[in-house]
Amino acid sequence: MLSRRHMLQSAATGFGWLALQDLLAAAEPKAKPDPLAPKKPHFEPKAKRVIFLFMHGGPSHVDTFDYKPKLTADDGKPLPFPKPRVVSSATGNLLASPWKFKPYGQSGATVSEIFPKIATVVDDLCFIKSMHGSNSRHGGALLEMHTGSDTFIRPSMGSWVNYGLGSENRDLPGFVTICPSLSHGGVNNYSSAFLPAVYQGTPLGNAGVSSEKASVPFIAGTTPRDQQRREIDLLGEMDRERLAKLGPDPALEGRIESFEMAFRMQSAAPEVQDLSKETKETKALYGLDNPATANFGRQCLMARRFAEAGVRFVQCSHSYKWDQHGDLKKGHARNALEVDQPITGLLTDLKRRGLLKDTLVVWGGEFGRTPTAQGKDGRDHHPHAFTYFLAGGGVKPGMSYGTTDDYGFYAETDKVHFHDLHATMLHLLGLDHKKLTYRHAGRDFRLTDVHGDVVTGILA
């Protein structure tokens, strides 16, 4: 439903709205507030938007950013303390990381040799080494990561953010998820659940589609543009006539406007997705010139363009690749290669365009992987400790927060649960996670349910 203000704004684009305005001037019902109008946050935000780089499958923290010399030293020995009661599969003894680690940058963050490019930008990153979640299976963990609940269907964090802040660009959806997985919760990972549908994530393609072919549902049709314009003009005329006859009605007004918006979106969305006008240097920066990195690189470059266009929440998914129960060496090396350049490129590009300061970039998976071995060359799911990194919008750069034990098995100090991460992300966007509520089925719901503490230690 759209407000009169929006209709008047649209009228400026000139599609014969004058008669309607006369009508509205006569008697206008108090239109319900526009659910997508930009809203004032609870307090001054540090970040205006989020880009979430989701590593589906669960990257191993002890092979990427959480360096554990003791794990190397005690390779093959049993874990010297009890494992959790509930595990996804049985694991064996400690397994050293097959990769070497080195400190980088002024911050001295240790990074595994599988991320040589990200290693060059660690001074822009804020690592959280003490992440933990509640569920050891992909489906539950994905839902918990996206919605805060591994048991019930709840709104996704992108939906909450749009509900809390509204949209900055009315020609584009406020929550876009590029190539999301259809499994492990599928749509429920970006659905608005009980929040109004205007806040649902708009999927661009899915994990089975190359990012080149990822598009908004129904965005492209078979009707030529000039013909479609004629159809929308005719439709608009008929609908406005009907509105005039029936009297004011926000639902009817909204519908009329939605066709115009759809028409604009049809050019706006593909325009954001059209990477052809980017320079050769930029394309190379994102790894578009390399078949191994091009797919995720395109996602990252699109994410920057969506961010520029004012989309609140953009998710890129490196889909279901990181699940190395076996073949860790080959699998993780390949995965890292596919994202290393694109992510570094995105961070570099955001920074040089001045976008990084109010864009929050979040990197991570649904869980980590066991420091103990599954088979000879594999690791199992591990929600008890893993690493995330954040960059930009209000987080301290070049720092590492929280620690795990000597082997990276349990998060040990300054533990950060998904609920805490959610609370912190909302905080950076100017939203108090305890105040961002929605009344449904008899109670006020929050992204963080009854949990969550803002991780103040990482705030800039």
Place this chain on the structure above:
Amino acid sequence: MLRFLTTVCLFAVATAGRAASPDADFEKTIRPLLAEKCWGCHNDKKQRGDLRLDSLAAMLAGGESGPAIVPGKPEQSLLITAIRHSEQLKMPPKEKLPVAEVAALTAWVKAGAVWPNAKPVAPPEAKPAAVRVFTPEEKAFWAFQPVTAAPPTDAKSANRIDSFLTAKRLDAGLPVAPPADKRTLIRRLTFDLTGLPPTPEEVESFEKDTSPGAWGTLIDRLLASSAYGEKWGRRWLDVARYADSNGMDENLAHGNAWRYRDYVIRSFNADKPFDRFIKEQIAGDLLPGGTPAERADALTGTGFLVVGPKMLAEDDPMKMRMDIIDEQLDTLGQAFLGLTIGCARCHDHKFDPITQVDYYSLAGMFYSTKSMQSYGVVARWHERPIGTADGVAKLAEYEKTRTAANDSVKKLEKQLRDAVKVRLEAERKRATEYGDAAREIARRGGSLKLVVADPAKDPVPGGIVVEAENYTRGNAQKLNDGYGAGIGVIINGGKLPNVAEYDLEVPAEGTYQIALRYAAESARPTVLSVGGKVLRKDAAGEVTGSWNPNGQRWFAEGVVKLSRGKTAIRLERTEPIPHFDKLALLPVSPDFAVAVPLRLDEVAAEKKLLPTALRAWVKLAGKWNDKLPAVPDLQTLADDTKGPFKMSPALDEEVEPTTANELRKAKEKLAAIERTKPVVDEVMAVEDEKSENLRVHLRGSHLTLGAEVPRRFPTILAGEKQSPVAEGSGRLELAEWVASKDNPLTARVMANRVWLGHFGTGLVRSPDNFGRLGERPTHPELLDYLAAELVKSGWSVKHLHRLIVSSASYRMGTRYDAGAFEADPDNRRYWHFNRRRLDAEELRDGMLAVAGLLDRTPGGTRLTTKNRAYVNSTGGRGFDAYSVPRRTVYLPVIRSGVYEVLQANDFPDPSTPAGMRQQTTIPAQALFQLNSKVADESSEAFAKALLEVKGDDAARVREAYRRTYARAATDAEVSRAMTYLADSDAGAEAKKLKAWQGFCRVLLASAEFAFVE
């Protein structure tokens, strides 16, 4: 007293074994640790989780989650599992204690939790469940009061509904909208009752019918239409969170869910008494009597309990089970009672008088119900056979036969295992023999060497080389091109087993090597026989890299003694053979013959050793450097149950060939029986299993249990004095109680749902929540009147429809009134009729209907995925069920992947009960109208149909208006359309169709079509 003594003794025993003073230990390590890390939140002033940790008594008494420690048993101590951070409860929450501190506390608990100067404390018993006393306000809450019959009225007044609404409206001084015209009314009623638009003919005939009973006749016709059940059944399916797949983490196909869907549609069409409908869905499996078809229907109804979304890959089976029960209770509560019972899982309901005890009293009924066949990852929901008595009997008979066959397999397996065990015990005493033999084999290891590298190019005197194609007998295919290009080979010709047998003339008695030249990209071991005796079962078993001529290589296959004269060499394989090129018989010297590697099978046969065990010994012998280990070491190896004498199925054949053969046959028989499983329809359904009460789960966790509670109904509604369920799960009693006419909620909740379906808003505007946080009824007397009517009519839902749509209020127009809007913007007093947009199904069905495409075939499933198979991968949906013009209700509902057309048009999330559709306006809806396949196809079909219409374009435009809106077009409308067509149509036929298609697309997208007045 006895317990007291036990505790004291425990301390004594525990302390006795320790060198250092436990008191000193406590003061040095434990007290400072507790003080620093725990007492901040668990002390005399502050008790997070209702827990203190500053005395032994406090620890044993525990908090919300039960006792903190069990002295001597760290694994059972909540304090220890919490500090390990290995369970849900993690303490301290943000900081895991260092390993050394965890170890210290664990050791302290293990040693008996010595607390200097503490008085011995008896371990507490589980506290009895607290009895919650309800406040007068809670008891007086409107929804829990009995339905009050409407006061008598003078018989002449019209429909009672109108009197209730008018009274409220007059109180507020609001005007009332004038009645809608007949065309608007028939469109409204037809969509409301059937989800379809009226045909132009239906509209015209209704307009012409000026008899006083015209409206009643129309109501009767629509209620009798099968489309009624398709519309209202779907409404119930919203509430029942119906779906054809599980969604959640493991999106498996609900291959049989559609039977529940069809059952719901059937029930509405038959106007099945609603109380019966409720009972079938809660306890249809337990309802007595009825015809076989009625019993099948009742069982199908329990699909309501099974069709919900479940985490099927939850690693903790107990958590999974409780989560599933929670989902059942939550849905049942909202669907039938308008109560959010699920809120009481972890604690008493924060807003409604539903206690945690009430929750687990109900949960016990579902804990005593089998909804799942297994809780292991990936878990299986329960299904049960329906259909004819004959079919069910056949399935039972089959199960009996299969079980018997399965039992004999199990019996033989056990027999073999026992025999092998006995034999292995005997063999363990022959460790030296095995060691010796193994060492010898290892020493003479390596593969048999060819006499010459290429016997064809480098002939051996006295040797024979034959082309494989020149077999004497056999069925292998000879090939001179492709795989045999330039050399000629034999390959599989299609008949199995592949056979090639060669009659060879041995020139002189002697020892011969048999060599084969072949190519194989994958191993195809072949049986090689000489003179009718199997020489090797695994001849020609190497991989050479390719099937082609460039993969051809020579291999030595064995050594045999042959006499002079004719001998037959045979190659045979039950599956395709390698690509054989040549066969050679090569004489060898006596030295060569002695150096021939020992063949393990031959040695084993000769010495009566078990080949499998010997093979394991040979593996070990590879590391011995030809030196036999000392006897005790050999015996250690032999005695190791995971060593060379470990159990293995391969031993069956070697120890008890006859029984092993019997087992193989028994397994074949079982497999054959399983192939004959009779096809009997199955439905997602439940049945009773062992009746058990549950204990209250403190904070909702199955790891911290409180007092046991009997199975019974919520006390605020059923009172304190109810007798608990004595036998069975209690579901039947629950069903009777829910569906009772005296239950204050059930009839009200359903009457409200029917009202909402007609007026767009409920009398209670939160249709699934009649609790304190729900809305209060706008017209309580009217709600009670409708609820009472529902019960009085024998729970006839159609009676309610008739009552409601017969009212004058239902026939109001949607006229806007500025003053009334100012006073009552949400139309709570019903001063005009609510305009509504078509819901997702009505929109798609309506477009297809106007286009003449709608296929009205009822029932069945479009899901092609096998039951319990994954409906979609990470990438895409593995089927296309949506391309048919069937009514939308019959298309599969895939959780986590709802059909885009439904998704764009406010179809509710099929994972949660939804009593009301949202009406949002999003660009996706416009994009759907502009670009979707549904819009393309219906507008094209519509355009083609119009172009068939006789007359000029103006006549066609008029016909288009008639078919879409069932009204005549005005001249202005016709001329506007003509202008559009002229602008779009340059004359060419193809363009003409496109222009008309565009016109039709606009009509089907227009507000006049998409909204019901």
